[in-house]
């Protein structure tokens with residue numbers, strides 16, 4: 573539910589330079605401070621007097637279309653995106669029940685010498701590099717905790733299909749252009765070192 577009828581910019585759970593060199597402080601200042609703030613301003617301007625006034629962000633995304641959906645979806649997506657990171661770590665791996673589920677679902681796709689997580693990571697990156705135009709790659713779970721990787725165009729989120737969103741890569745150019753220019757695959761490949769897997773696990777176990 574928005575505070576005072578208005579959605580607010582989320583606070584980053586780390587310092588602006590904490591994710592460098594994977595995501596620079598400059599990229600964060602534009603992406604979080606400008607792009608996300610604009611979606612919030614747009615949604616706050618659209619809500620008064622509409623049937624969405626007073627609804628949670630999730631309920632707006634589940635039921636809206638057009639400009640309300642686009643701006644609410646982008647707020648929800650970015651809130652989940654920015655809160656899934658932490659400072660770079662070597663050999664950064666999933667934990668808990670999510671690690672078990674990735675092992676169970678992706679082991680069969682692993683080539684010789686690859687782990688199930690390697691196979692998952694390759695499939696997720698491929699979904700990101702082959703998504704045409706702007707959008708998001710998602711890992712989500714259904715009611716039976718089954719995992720799925722999906723390409724979602726523009727502002728979309730697997731919550732619209734009744735799934736729980738777990739992990740996402742933003743492939744809009746504004747997410748990486750200052751640091752990587754056109755090199756989207758290099759950006760996606762670098763993101764694995766800053767994933768906060770404890771946070772992703774919390775989303776998975778509910």
Ligand code: MN
Pocket residue numbers: 603607650742744746747
């Ligand atoms: Mn973005």
